[in-house]
Every structure is written in C-alpha cells, then in structure tokens.
Amino acid sequence: MLERAVPLENEIVSLSDAWGRRLAEDVHATEPFPPFRRSGMDGYAVRTEDLLLATPDEPAILSVVEAIPCGAVPARRIAKGQAARIMTGGMVPDGADAVVMLEMTRPATEGGDGSLVAIAHPIPAGRNVADVGCEMSAGQKLLTAGQVVLAGESALLAACGFARVPVVCKPKVAILSTGSELLEVDEPLQPGRIRNSNSIMLEALVKQAGAEPVVLGRVPDDVHAAQALVERGLAEADLMLTTGGVSVGDYDIMVDLLARWDGRTLFNKVAMRPGSPTTAAESGEGRLLLALSGNPGACFVGFHLFALPVIRTMLGSSEPLPERFEARLAESFPKVNAYTRFIRSRTEISRGTLYVRPTGDDKSSLMTTIVGADCLIVIPRRRKASRRVNWSKLFGSSRNTYRHRQEGGRTMRIIQIVGYKNAGKTTLVCEIVRTLSELGLRVGTLKRDAHDFEPDIPGTDTWKHRQAGAAATAITSAARTAWFEERPSELAQLAEGMAARSVEALIVEGFKNAAYPKIVMLRGPEDADLLALPNVVAILTRFPHENAAVKAIAAPEACNVLGASTTRESSEAIEAFAASDAPEPLDFSAAQTSSHSTEFLEKASSQGIPIFTAPDSDYGTVLAFARRFFA
Numbered sequence: 001m002l003e004r005a006v007p008l009e010n011e012i013v014s015l016s017d018a019w020g021r022r023l024a025e026d027v028h029a030t031e032p033f034p035p036f037r038r039s040g041m042d043g044y045a046v047r048t049e050d051l052l053l054a055t056p057d058e059p060a061i062l063s064v065v066e067a068i069p070c071g072a073v074p075a076r077r078i079a080k081g082q083a084a085r086i087m088t089g090g091m092v093p094d095g096a097d098a099v100v101m102l103e104m105t106r107p108a109t110e111g112g113d114g115s116l117v118a119i120a121h122p123i124p125a126g127r128n129v130a131d132v133g134c135e136m137s138a139g140q141k142l143l144t145a146g147q148v149v150l151a152g153e154s155a156l157l158a159a160c161g162f163a164r165v166p167v168v169c170k171p172k173v174a175i176l177s178t179g180s181e182l183l184e185v186d187e188p189l190q191p192g193r194i195r196n197s198n199s200i201m202l203e204a205l206v207k208q209a210g211a212e213p214v215v216l217g218r219v220p221d222d223v224h225a226a227q228a229l230v231e232r233g234l235a236e237a238d239l240m241l242t243t244g245g246v247s248v249g250d251y252d253i254m255v256d257l258l259a260r261w262d263g264r265t266l267f268n269k270v271a272m273r274p275g276s277p278t279t280a281a282e283s284g285e286g287r288l289l290l291a292l293s294g295n296p297g298a299c300f301v302g303f304h305l306f307a308l309p310v311i312r313t314m315l316g317s318s319e320p321l322p323e324r325f326e327a328r329l330a331e332s333f334p335k336v337n338a339y340t341r342f343i344r345s346r347t348e349i350s351r352g353t354l355y356v357r358p359t360g361d362d363k364s365s366l367m368t369t370i371v372g373a374d375c376l377i378v379i380p381r382r383r384k385a386s387r388r389v390n391w392s393k394l395f396g397s398s399r400n401t402y403r404h405r406q407e408g409g410r411t412m413r414i415i416q417i418v419g420y421k422n423a424g425k426t427t428l429v430c431e432i433v434r435t436l437s438e439l440g441l442r443v444g445t446l447k448r449d450a451h452d453f454e455p456d457i458p459g460t461d462t463w464k465h466r467q468a469g470a471a472a473t474a475i476t477s478a479a480r481t482a483w484f485e486e487r488p489s490e491l492a493q494l495a496e497g498m499a500a501r502s503v504e505a506l507i508v509e510g511f512k513n514a515a516y517p518k519i520v521m522l523r524g525p526e527d528a529d530l531l532a533l534p535n536v537v538a539i540l541t542r543f544p545h546e547n548a549a550v551k552a553i554a555a556p557e558a559c560n561v562l563g564a565s566t567t568r569e570s571s572e573a574i575e576a577f578a579a580s581d582a583p584e585p586l587d588f589s590a591a592q593t594s595s596h597s598t599e600f601l602e603k604a605s606s607q608g609i610p611i612f613t614a615p616d617s618d619y620g621t622v623l624a625f626a627r628r629f630f631a
Contacts, residue, residue, distance in 0.1 A: 227261065412498065
C-alpha cells in the first residue's frame with residue numbers, strides 16, 4: 001500500500017492555520033536569533049571587571065545610568081563603575097558583559113532612589129546574557145520537510161517572520177460503514193441493532209492524523225448500494241475506508257463487491273489478531289481502498305497499522321510506519337495465538353522503567369479497551385508474552401495514559417493548571433490541594449518559573465556551596481528536606497520523582513506544552529490560543545459570551561457547565577463527565593485568533609470538554625471535577 005501512496009501537492013497557508021499540518025519543505029532561519037544581545041533576567045547590566053573585588057562586607061557600588069525596558073534601545077555605553085537597570089528580554093547595552101539578577105543586588109543610596117546599586121559578589125562574563133545568534137544563526141536549518149507544525153514549530157516560524165507557511169495538502173479520506181444492523185447515533189436502540197460507532201471513531205482518527213474525513217454514512221447489506229457509495233468515495237477522496245462486511249458471513253457484502261469490481265485486490269486477510277479480515281485494493285484510477293473489520297477494537301487496530309501509514313505517506317512523512325520500542329510487561333498475558341497479536345495497552349513509568357499494561361480484555365468487539373490506549377503490545381505468533389515485549393506507539397491518547405506507577409501497583413495521577421499571568425492559577429492550585437488533602441490524598445505540586453528563581457537565601461551555607469560550583473546540594477532537618485540542582489528538569493523526570501515519594505495526586509502549574517491532562521484558565525478572549533494546547537480536559541473562564549449557545553457559562557451561578565441552567569444540572573454533568581474517560585485532545589488549530597474564542601468554546605463543549613465560569617472567591621464545581629478526576 002505504501003508503494004502506491006503518493007505524497008500530495010503543496011499549498012501555502014497562514015501561520016495560524018499551519019498548526020497540525022506537515023511542512024512541504026525545509027525551513028531555514030532568515031536572520032540570527034536573538035537578533036541582539038538579550039538579557040535573561042530582570043536586574044542590572046554590568047561590566048564584570050567592576051565586580052572582581054566585590055564581597056558582602058565591601059560590595060561594588062555602581063552608578064545606574066539608565067533603565068532599559070523590553071523593546072527599547074540603550075542610549076548609553078556602560079563605562080567603568082556604571083550599570084544599567086534592565087528587564088528580562090531587554091537589549092544589553094554596549095560595554096556590559098553580564099547581567100546580575102535583581103535579587104542579588106540592593107540599593108546603595110539613602111531612600112533607595114535607584115541611582116546607585118550595591119553588588120556583593122563577582123559573576124563570570126556572559127552570565128544571564130544571550131548573545132546574537134546563540135539560539136539560531138542566519139541560514140540555519142530549523143525544520144525539516146514532513147515535520148508536523150506544533151507549538152514549538154509555530155514559535156520558531158513566528159520568530160523568523162514566516163507569516164505564510166508551505167504545507168502538504170490534507171488527504172481526503174472517505175469513510176463508509178456497512179451493515180443493516182447499524183443505526184444513526186441519535187436514533188433510539190432497536191432489537192438486534194446497534195449504533196454506528198465505527199464511522200465516528202474513524203472520523204476522529206482521520207482528523208487526528210491530519211487528514212480531512214469525507215463521511216459517507218452507513219449502507220445496508222446491499223452490494224449494489226454499497227458499490228455506488230464506494231465508487232463515489234473513490235471519486236471524491238484520496239483514500240477510501242470501509243468497516244464491516246469483510247469476513248466470511250452470508251451478508252459480508254464487501255467480499256462480494258471486491259470480487260466483482262474492476263479494481264485490483266492487493267491483499268485479502270492478514271495473519272494478525274485482531275483484524276484478520278482486513279483487505280486492501282486499488283481502483284482502476286489508482287485510488288486505494290482499505291476494508292477494515294466491523295468490530296470496533298479490530299477497526300481501531302487496523303486503522304493504526306494500515307490506514308495511518310498511508311495517510312502519513314500522502315502527507316510527506318519520511319517515517320510513516322509506527323515506531324516500535326521495547327518495554328516491560330506490567331501484567332502477564334498467557335494467551336498464545338496462531339497469529340501475531342496486537343494488544344491495546346497503555347504505558348506506565350515506575351522508577352525510570354517503562355511498563356506496558358493491556359487496557360482490558362483483548363476481544364476485537366470491545367470498545368472500552370480503546371479508551372486509554374496509547375500503544376499496541378506486539379506478541380509474535382505461537383509465543384507467550386515474555387517479561388519484555390515490543391510495542392508500537394499509537395497516534396494520540398486519552399487522559400488515562402498520564403499516570404506514574406508506584407510501588408505496590410498504585411498510580412499517581414497528574415493534572416496541569418495552565419494560563420497566562422494573573423489568570424488565578426496559583427489560587428486554583430491551592431484550592432485543589434486543600435480539597436484533595438481533605439480527602440486523605442497525598443498531594444504534590446510542581447511549579448515552573450518562566451524566568452529563573454533563587455530558592456536559597458544568599459549568605460547561607462547551602463547558598464555558598466552552590467556559588468562555589470556544587471552541581472547538587474541538599475539540606476535536611478528533623479522537619480523537612482530540600483534539594484537544589486543547577487540544571488533544568490523535564491516534567492516527566494520531576495513527576496517520576498514525585499511518584500517515588502508516594503505522591504498520589506500531582507498538580508502542575510506551568511509546563512503548558514506538556515501532554516498531560518490540563519485545565520486551561522482563560523482571563524478573556526485574548527487567551528484563546530491556549531485552547532490549542534494538547535489534552536485539554538476542562539476550561540475555566542471568567543469572561544461572558546453574547547452567543548446563545550454559550551450563554552450558560554455567563555450565568556450568575558458559579559461554575560455552570562455549558563448547557564446547564566442550574567447548579568444541580570451542572571453538578572450532574574460534571575459527575576457524568578468525570579466518571580467517564582476524557583475525549584481525545586482537541587484540535588483548535590485556529591485558536592490564535594481571539595475573535596474566534598466563542599467558536600472554540602462551542603467546539604470544546606460539543607466534544608465533551610466541560611467549561612466552568614467562576615468569580616474569584618468561588619470555584620464550586622471545578623473542585624468537584626478535580627475530586628472526581630483524582631478519585
């Protein structure tokens with residue numbers, strides 16, 4: 001199939017519309033970045049030679065000659081005995097070769113008018129100064145053709161002035177479900193019939209893969225009706241997906257259809273479980289058709305193994321096949337099969353070791369085992385699963401993936417609180433900590449500082465140890481222990497440390513681009529870009545909406561869920577949501593435009609994301625949501 005899948009043509013889109021798309025060509029920096037010497041701290045720009053003899057008893061006293069805010073060009077060169085007050089991101093003046101952080105200084109004049117500053121310690125040249133081009137040089141290759149544009153890529157493109165971006169056109173993928181037993185989603189159940197869940201699932205998977213779904217609906221077990229819709233799908237789309245009708249039953253119409261049409265069958269059935277009836281064909285015009293099993297679990301597996309690599313190839317990916325890794329099996333899987341088996345599973349981390357655990361019974365007909373799966377365990381045919389197994393990463397996952405395994409098999413759940421400055425993140429974190437602690441949970445918190453921080457008190461013994469060059473320092477007493485490390489840490493590493501300390505619920509403030517479940521806090525429509533972050537599970541907002549579809553969140557009652565007119569209905573909706581599994585991460589690919597904020601909130605609600613509104617003093621049902629999330 002991959003040999004017959006052809007990369008599509010390119011198109012130019014706006015930077016905001018490029019989110020989630022694959023680049024059509026390499027991207028190179030148009031100029032160095034930063035384009036000027038930039039301060040990494042709020043503090044004072046200085047000449048380090050003026051600080052060589054500075055001590056706490058006899059600090060260097062420097063004359064402050066100007067203040068340099070962000071966006072301003074320094075008016076003066078720093079001469080001997082001088083300094084300039086400078087803000088984070090400000091342009092470092094000529095003559096200065098370092099920036100002393102504000103916390104390491106004090107005013108040296110009566111009344112503290114700022115005309116003189118005292119600095120008690122020398123610092124090396126270059127400290128807290130980003131030189132021109134230190135992050136990227138002009139002409140440097142930044143991004144590769146086929147790379148997906150996400151938050152980091154968007155930032156690079158914006159910094160380099162790429163308002164328009166060349167991307168690969170989205171493949172159109174037609175979806176058709178077969179079976180006389182199928183009902184529409186909004187139809188009441190009838191004896192012997194079920195709702196058409198496969199089409200909805202495939203539509204979501206196609207969107208997640210970066211393609212455009214063309215949903216043809218359902219067709220009864222009628223070969224002629226099915227053939228007409230298949231021909232329509234092949235005419236309109238780049239890839240045709242069908243579900244059902246590929247086994248050996250009397251009413252499996254896709255078998256009959258493929259036997260009589262003028263296309264070519266590429267393969268008929270695969271030695272695998274689940275999904276062995278999977279069939280692929282090519283039309284006379286060279287369009288690909290993939291007939292997947294009608295069983296939801298098998299359909300899900302078949303999409304990831306066969307359809308997703310084809311879509312990625314059409315999008316220009318150089319590595320379309322699923323990545324494979326090795327991990328430890330968290331629980332035994334004694335079943336031995338005649339075929340290679342792909343087991344829906346989730347990953348867990350315990351003390352630096354990666355484990356994989358089946359999400360439940362591996363029957364192909366089950367839908368519940370799809371929820372929470374972020375990988376497929378691969379067990380070769382005629383072999384029992386060993387302690388170490390191969391697994392393939394799935395494209396996307398739900399909130400249950402983000403747990404860290406502790407001793408005794410318990411797991412630590414994680415949620416992020418994300419928002420811009422003054423959104424109320426710390427207040428909400430404290431409210432959640434109090435709420436969960438009252439439930440008897442051992443709660444941990446992580447805070448990411450966007451700039452830098454000084455956790456130690458200057459002049460103390462541990463501070464002196466660190467100033468002398470200690471890479472790691474610890475201090476302990478009868479009541480508490482503190483660690484200091486002179487290096488940044490990834491959220492996953494920090495979370496692993498929390499799990500090792502028997503934390504059961506971890507609240508993270510910051511790390512907004514991490515893939516853990518997150519509550520997004522919106523101050524107003526200008527913050528709508530946060531809705532594009534991965535794995536949003538709830539939204540807390542304080543701004544009202546004129547649109548009737550979202551008027552419920554502006555109701556006087558605190559924390560109403562969208563669509564709920566009373567507190568009771570709101571609470572019931574929260575409980576119903578929290579008792580289930582979260583939906584797949586949303587694709588708010590145009591959320592950078594604040595004028596569309598209402599549209600994105602409506603989209604969030606339609607996909608099951610609860611939306612709360614609250615005055616500063618009342619977080620009401622968002623705390624009920626947190627209680628259920630960590631239950």
